[in-house]
Amino acid sequence: MxxxxxxxxxxxxxxxxxxxxxxxxxxxxxxxxxxxxxxxxxxxxxxxxxxxxxxxxxxxxxxxxxxxxxxxxxxxxxxxxxxxxxxxxxxxxxxxxxxxxxxxxxxxxxxxxxxxxxxxxxxxxxxxxxYRRIPALAQIKQRIAAGDLGKPVQISVLFQCDYAADPLLPYSWRYKFDKAGPGALLDLGTHAVDAMRFLFGDVAEVVGAASTISIGERYLPLGTAVGHGHVELSKKKEKVDNDDVMSGLVRFANGAQGYVSASRVAVGSGNRLAIEVHGTKGTARFSTEQPSHYEIALMDGTGPANFARVPNRPSSPSVGALAAVPHDLVSIGYAEVFGFMIHEFLSAIDAGKPFENGSIEDGYRAAQVLDAIQQASVINAPVRINWQD
The missing domain is CATH 3.40.50.720 (NAD(P)-binding Rossmann-like Domain)
Structure with a gap:
């Protein structure tokens, strides 16, 4: 290099x-x-x-x-x-x-x-x-690819935050469609849609979608806000014209169905990504609120399937090589996962090889799905996605 x-x-x-x-x-x-x-x-x-x-x-x-x-x-x-x-x-x-x-x-x-x-x-x-680098999520992908869950049937992905739940949070570019695009859908739903594609592959059709603006106006700030911070407010309000909540029902190219939802006004959810995957042989589920493990239930023919907890271990993706404490059940947090991604990016540069696990193409493909969800919410009808574009 x-x-x-x-x-x-x-x-x-x-x-x-x-x-x-x-x-x-x-x-x-x-x-x-x-x-x-x-x-x-x-x-x-x-x-x-x-x-x-x-x-x-x-x-x-x-x-x-x-x-x-x-x-x-x-x-x-x-x-x-x-x-x-x-x-x-x-x-x-x-x-x-x-x-x-x-x-x-x-x-x-x-x-x-x-x-x-x-x-x-x-x-x-x-x-x-x-989020692709969360050890538990990467392991669920491995289990799906290995056929442990059987044929994919359904996936549910929720990305819920409450950074915009306070009506006194100042108006900013985030609440203006021509500056931010769709609101929660683009800001948070991009991660949710990518998680769906990461685990289940391409979406063939958005069957339907619903959009909600729960806080219709916000006060303009008197000062400069950083991130989602509060500042002194003026008395003037501006209209919010992008979604606070967006949900969509999709059909994948492999025949499975999916539910995706993004909210920036989910009170009590600071930054929650929750995923549940169902196959013909089993179910896997994970939430960022419990990052040290995922749960899996598999049919073995002996009776009802029960969920078992699978902890992060040194052999989990990224953990042994990169985590500060590579040990069973040690939680892997947001900053560590972000670091895993940067390390992977620098490794690709070092090797002169494409960065494939979250490429620019993945960003484009996610945008196609997001567009279809947005369109379906407007026309109240299914929207097919042409992956040949």
């Missing part, structure tokens, strides 16, 4: 997750090949605070300047949704290895050129689908 610098473009909440993971794993690659070079944000204080916290060499307020820097070779795009497409395309054109936050774009039409550019580029690229 030639010597190159790492840049974080966007110093908000998710930019900090990238910065932390790079700091944790960049040193594992031989010869001092990687260095923490630049944090970029339009807010100079945010950029400097993040750079100081994680040991980056410098800051910038211009992503164009970062992409023009010959000493920057690896870029994480951690900007608001509406900027992902342009900056990722420009990073690919500049020959940078690029990891783009989800969603890849606000819709599939915008995501497709990114996919095409990534396929034509010589650099390594990917979409942030960090």
């Amino acid at each position: 030639p010597k190159m610098g790492i840049a974080i473009i966007g110093a908000g909440m998710i930019g900090a997750a990238h910065a932390s993971a790079y700091r944790q794993f960049a040193h594992r690659f031989s010869g001092g090949a990687l260095r923490l070079r630049t944090v970029c944000d339009m807010n100079p204080k945010l950029a400097q605070d993040l750079a100081d916290k994680f040991g980056f060499e410098g800051v910038s307020s211009s992503w164009e300047e970062v992409l023009a820097d010959p000493e920057v070779g690896v870029v994480s795009v951690c900007l608001p949704n509406m900027l992902h497409t342009e900056v990722t395309m420009r990073a690919l054109a500049a020959g940078k290895h690029v990891l783009c936050e989800k969603p890849l774009a606000l819709n599939a039409d915008d995501a497709r050129p990114v996919h095409e550019a990534a396929r034509a580029a010589d650099c390594i690229s990917g979409t942030v689908f960090n």
